[in-house]
Amino acid sequence: MKYELYYWPTIQGRGEFVRLALEDACADYVDVARLPEGSGGGEAALLQWLEKPPVGHASFAPPFLKAGRNLIGQTANILLFLGPRLGLTPGDESGRLWTHQLQLTITDLVAEIHDLHHPIASSLYYDDQRDEAKRRSAHLRRERLPKYLGWFERVLTENRRGRQRCLVGSAVTYADLSLFQIVAGLRYALPRTLRRLEGELPLCMDLHDRIAARPNVAAYLASPRRIPFNNDGLFRHYPELDA
Amino acid sequence: MKYELYYWPTIQGRGEFVRLALEDACADYVDVARLPEGSGGGEAALLQWLEKPPVGHASFAPPFLKAGRNLIGQTANILLFLGPRLGLTPGDESGRLWTHQLQLTITDLVAEIHDLHHPIASSLYYDDQRDEAKRRSAHLRRERLPKYLGWFERVLTENRRGRQRCLVGSAVTYADLSLFQIVAGLRYALPRTLRRLEGELPLCMDLHDRIAARPNVAAYLASPRRIPFNNDGLFRHYPELDA
Numbered sequence: 162m163k164y165e166l167y168y169w170p171t172i173q174g175r176g177e178f179v180r181l182a183l184e185d186a187c188a189d190y191v192d193v194a195r196l197p198e199g200s201g202g203g204e205a206a207l208l209q210w211l212e213k214p215p216v217g218h219a220s221f222a223p224p225f226l227k228a229g230r231n232l233i234g235q236t237a238n239i240l241l242f243l244g245p246r247l248g249l250t251p252g253d254e255s256g257r258l259w260t261h262q263l264q265l266t267i268t269d270l271v272a273e274i275h276d277l278h279h280p281i282a283s284s285l286y287y288d289d290q291r292d293e294a295k296r297r298s299a300h301l302r303r304e305r306l307p308k309y310l311g312w313f314e315r316v317l318t319e320n321r322r323g324r325q326r327c328l329v330g331s332a333v334t335y336a337d338l339s340l341f342q343i344v345a346g347l348r349y350a351l352p353r354t355l356r357r358l359e360g361e362l363p364l365c366m367d368l369h370d371r372i373a374a375r376p377n378v379a380a381y382l383a384s385p386r387r388i389p390f391n392n393d394g395l396f397r398h399y400p401e402l403d404a
Numbered sequence: 405m406k407y408e409l410y411y412w413p414t415i416q417g418r419g420e421f422v423r424l425a426l427e428d429a430c431a432d433y434v435d436v437a438r439l440p441e442g443s444g445g446g447e448a449a450l451l452q453w454l455e456k457p458p459v460g461h462a463s464f465a466p467p468f469l470k471a472g473r474n475l476i477g478q479t480a481n482i483l484l485f486l487g488p489r490l491g492l493t494p495g496d497e498s499g500r501l502w503t504h505q506l507q508l509t510i511t512d513l514v515a516e517i518h519d520l521h522h523p524i525a526s527s528l529y530y531d532d533q534r535d536e537a538k539r540r541s542a543h544l545r546r547e548r549l550p551k552y553l554g555w556f557e558r559v560l561t562e563n564r565r566g567r568q569r570c571l572v573g574s575a576v577t578y579a580d581l582s583l584f585q586i587v588a589g590l591r592y593a594l595p596r597t598l599r600r601l602e603g604e605l606p607l608c609m610d611l612h613d614r615i616a617a618r619p620n621v622a623a624y625l626a627s628p629r630r631i632p633f634n635n636d637g638l639f640r641h642y643p644e645l646d647a
Contacts, residue, residue, distance in 0.1 A: 218502055218562075221509045221555050233501055235508040241484075242501055258476055258485055259461055265478040266464045268508075272515050280523050281536065282543035293524065293536050300525035312464050319461075 162246075164190040165227035167207050172394035173346070173387075175236045175271065176224040181338040182240055184381035186247035192386070237264045240335040249335040260329050263316065263336040267343060270309045271395065274350070277301050278397050287399070298402035302354045306347070310362050313340055317364035325371060326364055333372070340365065341372035346396030351403045405489075407433040408470035410450050415637035416589070416630075418479045418514065419467040424581040425483060427624040429490035435629070480507045483578045492578040503572050506559065506579035510586060513552045514638065517593070520544050521640050530642070541645035545597045549590070553605050556583055560607035568614060569607055576615070583608065584615035589639030594646045 164183065168176030170192070183190045193210075196202025207223060210232075217232025225234040226242070233239050241261055244250030250260050275283075280297040281290040316328055323331025328340065344365060348355050359366055372378055381387055390396055407426065411419030413435070426433045436453075439445025450466060453475075460475025468477040469485070476482050484504055487493030493503050518526075523540040524533040559571055566574025571583065587608060591598050602609055615621055624630055633639055 218505075218559070220505070221512075221552070231498055231501070233505065235505045238501060238505045238508055241504070255474055258474070258481060261484070262461075262463070262476065262478045262481045265481055265511075268511070269464075269515070272512070276519065276523075280519075281540050282547065284543060284547055293539070296536075297524050300527060304525065304527055309464070316461070 162189070162228060164188060164243075166190055166192050166224060167194060167210050167227070168192070168224040169207065170194040170202075170204060171388065171391075173342075173390065174224075174395050177342055177388075178236050178267075178335075178339045179224055179226065179239050179243070180386075181342060181378065181381070182243055182247055182249055182335045184386070185333075185338055185375060185377050186243075186249060187377055188243075188247055237261065237268050240264055240339075244335055247335075249333065249338070251330050251332075251334070256329055260334045260336050263313075263328055263334075264339060266309070266312070267336070267339045270305075270343065273301060273305055273309075274346070275395055277350075277402060278399065287397075291401070294399070294402060299404070302351065302404075306351075306354065307358060307361070310358060310365060314362050314365050317368060327368065333375070337368060337372055338378070341369050341378075344369040345373075346390065349390040350396040350398050352398075353403045405432070405471060407431060407486075409433055409435050409467060410437060410453050410470070411435070411467040412450065413437040413445075413447060414631065414634075416585075416633065417467075417638050420585055420631075421479050421510075421578075421582045422467055422469065422482050422486070423629075424585060424621065424624070425486055425490055425492055425578045427629070428576075428581055428618060428620050429486075429492060430620055431486075431490055480504065480511050483507055483582075487578055490578075492576065492581070494573050494575075494577070499572055503577045503579050506556075506571055506577075507582060509552070509555070510579070510582045513548075513586065516544060516548055516552075517589070518638055520593075520645060521642065530640070534642075534644070537642070537645060542647070545594065545647075549594075549597065550601060550604075553586075553601060553608055557605050557608050560611065570611065576618070580611060580615060581621070584612050584621075587612040588616075589633065592633040593639040593641050595641075596646045 166179055193202055194204055194207040198205055211220065211223065214232050216230050220234030224236060225232055226239045233242050250257050277298055278287050278294055279290065280293040317326050320326065320328060327333050327337045329336060373382065392398065409422055436445055437447055437450040441448060454463065454466065457475050459473050463477030467479060468475055469482045476485050493500050520541055521530050521537055522533065523536040560569050563569060563571060570576050570580045572579060616625065635641065
């Protein structure tokens, strides 16, 4: 099946968790809003499908994925759908639920990372909420990031199946790809903080490196399809938030 | 199967979305932390299961549900698991994914409602972040709540199946129960704001009333099992945030 991904064309954002799964599995997909407007792409296409999709149900926000007559929104829900189709989730219900639980915990972390630079409102510029962002960032750095990443480190520690450690069972799932993206994004956004935490997170850091080295992921990261991190996306580098 | 729910014993919080599903279906369950400590309940039991569960995987945070040898965390994931078992989700994959997408959008809204009174850090008292909360609340009232609730109103408008409108198909799902809880909670937390918005949300308000009148839900709401709303939970009433 040919998948159509709808997401903002100039940022990694939440869509990147879906892009990574599609790329790792060499899935046949098109990143619609990154096509030229003349070929039915651009933000115009994204907004039109968000407002009045020709098939399926309108989503609250991007990303969403067209798969045949299905239109599926919410990042974690898209991965729940793609997981068995791309071989990125265990075959049993118990393993699938655990993988999804890990993804939903990443969803929570992503919301906290977003609100690091937008603690008051998404509709305001960063400069209009910089003081609140500084205050929030201190708590994120000292309390929330160590708690979240420490929990993922514990999950990796307790899962001793397979020769190469991953979060669930003995094969890579979409949750591993997403944890890679969290580490990569935090290294861009909060490099000083990450350097301080890395010593306590050897398995998370090792997982990041092994995912980055998977042939399809490595090819993707080196390609123009990987949008560079930038300060319009989810992971933003403001030095004053990384004290 | 007898389910064991683990959640904070003195608040509705995120656990309430699971309680409503179990109650509506008359499921056989025990709300473990609400049992006396002498009977293996209390917060001590919750924290012990959070830290070192005898079965399954430790969750990042409550709620989590024990079902046989499974221990399932994350509210939306618990409902994904319970949905087919309690008859609260459609039978086909497409309907199940759409129901889950609605629930994940409620999850996002819940995070925004939480941060209304905790915009800087969960670990700080409200009084220590009251100024930031006032600023954030203006955006929540004027932008985010109308956008979220307007989207659910649109979903109800576009779903014309069945005699009594619900979010998905022609039968009540866990997403309908959760939307009921959102309306009930917002009426407690932000009564002035809700009165202002209600005229634009006739189907959401009607859904709230019909869910409240379902026999098992009505019996639950009238029982001591329904913890009253209070200012320790997710939905908190601070008049200065409801201008």
